[in-house]
Amino acid sequence: MAGESLGVEIVDAALAEKAAPLAEKLVADQVASKLTAQDPTLWGPDAESESAIRLSWTTLHKSSRPLIGEIAALRAELHAEGVDRVVLAGMGGSSLAPEVITGTDDVALTVLDTTDPGQVADALAGDLSRTVLVVSSKSGGTVETDSHRRIFAKAFAASGIDAARRIVVVTDPGSPFSKLAEEEGYRKTFLADPNVGGRYSALTAFGLVPSGLAGADIARLLDQAAAASDVLSADSADNPAIQLAAALGAAHAEGAEKVVFADTGSGIKGFGDWAEQLIAESTGKLGTGLLPVVVEGPGAPGFADAKSDATAVAIGSAIEPAKISVTGSLGGQFLLWEYATAIAGRLLGINPFDQPDVEAAKKAARALLDNPDALKGGEQPSNVDGTVQIFGSEGVATEGKLADVLRAFLASAPENGYVSVQAYLDRLDDASAALLRPEVAKRSGLQTTFGWGPRFLHSTGQYHKGGHQNGVFLQLTGAVEHDLEVPDRPYTLGVLQHAQALGDGQVLAEHGRPVLRLHLTDRAAGLAELVRALQEVDA
Known part of the structure; x- marks a missing residue:
């Protein structure tokens, strides 16, 4: 079809x-x-200034045509050098569209839209001699993407590879990232249309560059x-x-x-x-x-x-x-x-081109990163059941067995509300966490979403704070077995991941939303225990 x-x-x-x-x-x-x-007047006067600079996506099927040849030429150059493995560092629209495009065309693309050390380590474990890293960011300031760039640049250099020749940039014209790319001498910089927001950017350079380098038929997509x-x-x-x-x-x-x-x-x-x-x-x-x-x-x-x-x-x-x-x-x-x-x-009656609540979780995470003591010794679980530590926002019951806690938590959702399951885990090694979505939906009788953190922060994160305020939020975090340093930054990936979870939970709690965080001291065992506990919750 x-x-x-x-x-x-x-x-x-x-x-x-x-x-x-x-x-x-x-x-x-x-x-x-x-x-x-x-x-730009279609959404009323309050939205006009933003919509005036966000509507170029309607003609991308024409304006993106010149990219086809540029991308094909770079792909041919890379293949001539034996470089045929594409890793994408990007968040939100910068990763989601390429993932769909390459998945549908059945071509390989390693997508990094995570701060989980294990998942990033898996990407690093691939053959770096055959790898090109595409770093996609409108400004370059996205903390996840900047961390990936730093980690891969160091890994390339440690393997005797000229990192600058293996990094391709997608960004907006005149952005701080475009200037950094020029200073660092990165292989090539593709400039995307600045009058397109990230979630509408599937047919810009953000969607087409990583997809085309991976071998997807981007000409057909534009057709x-x-x-x-x-x-x-x-x-x-x-x-x-x-x-x-x-x-x-x-x-x-x-x-x-x-x-x-x-x-x-x-x-x-x-x-x-x-x-x-x-x-x-x-x-x-x-x-x-x-x-x-x-x-x-x-x-x-x-x-x-x-x-x-x-x-x-x-x-x-x-x-x-x-x-x-x-x-x-x-x-x-x-x-x-x-x-x-x-x-x-x-x-x-809303402006579809702004995201007024996305920044709140980022600010909270940054504040925690600036105060590492808050991330280290300040956390004491309210309860522990096996390998699962239990934390709850104000008003969330945490007593009893895990099944009791889950039962009470799901029962706290309002009528016609929803449950959001948010897994700050490894999307590959901890893939079984996704099985929780249908289990929670079945047990609660409520619409249930599932998101990998921090990826969902660039997706449904806006709705959670700005949309209908009838959600309850089940966060999953896990022990980090082998952490990864972020070069020239005062935090590791594991610390960043933890700060993102706690920061988002803090903002949700400030909005009066119930947050139950389950920390798995052993990820595999904890997920199994969680599934068993859910099965004890009456449907």
Whole structure:
């Protein structure tokens, strides 16, 4: 299905009826054509200054064409030197889009959007003689990405490799990172369109450079987006973006503030993770928004049993109980969801191009890094069960066995609320943590999201603070067996990872949200104990 024409089907008749008048109004207001023309007034005067510098994504299928040849030329140069392993250091849109593009094209790309020392060490353990590091950051100031750059540069040098020849940069023109890249003499710097925000950047250099160097067919991707652009810019009730935005807006107005994604044979790998960031960060603010919930398949808890607070969306065939299905190529779907999300922002009365609450967790983490004593000796668990240390924010019950703590915690969620499971662990070695999402959803009866930390901080992190304030947050942290130094920085990766977890938990608690943190003194054993404890919680 990845190559078929773009299509949106509102399967649920009642939802289609409620969406129709919204679609008619969007057509009458010429929203699609104005968006294509990059009209910054579509979201009201408060949003105008930001939206005026964030709308170039509507024409990337044309403006990104010159990158195809540049990327192909660099790839050929690298291959001639025996360099054919691509590692990407990037966060948020800089990593999520390339991961979907390369996954769908079935080409290898090692994505580093983590501060877990074990996962970074695994990437370092690959053949450095064949490795090029792509460092993607709009400014260069992203702490995770800067840490990866420093660690790899030192590792290259220690292996007798000229680090500058093995580092490729993607950044904005005139950024501090572009200046650093020039000073360090890095192999090549690709400058992305500065008038595109990170979550809309799939078809900029941020999405295309690592994907193209890894071997993905980026020309075809742009062709797919170009083929979709005419229909998406049309002021017509048949415009899939108008249909999708109207359906999501109508559902939200009826209390369905969550959007549950299941792949139903689309041929696109990991699309939900990309859409999650786009929708959550764009809409989750001012106490409103759409919370994306990515599930394992159409039979998974949360999709198969979606209640009135959620809209089930199939990426692919319209399998029951989906209320909406979306089909089309990857390039077409990138553009479709960007249009639909921006238009949904108009319906929700928010600015889809800012992220006012993302900085709060970063500030809290930085404050902890500046006060290392707070990270070392100041923490005492409220309770311990086996290899699991239990910490709770104010008002969170921590007494009893782990199963008792989990039972009370899940019961504390408000009606039609949600559970967010946040794993500050190794996405590869601790992959079994993802099994917690369906277990928690089944036991709680609530929509449940799962995110790897700190990756989700650049994704759903905005919604958690700015969206509907009805979430409860289960954090998982783990003991670090072998830490990694960050060259010329006063902290290790393990310390940074811990600071990010505690900082985000602190901000959530300040918002009055319940936070239960489970620290695994033995990761494998702790995850097994956690699954067993969950199975004791009554569904």
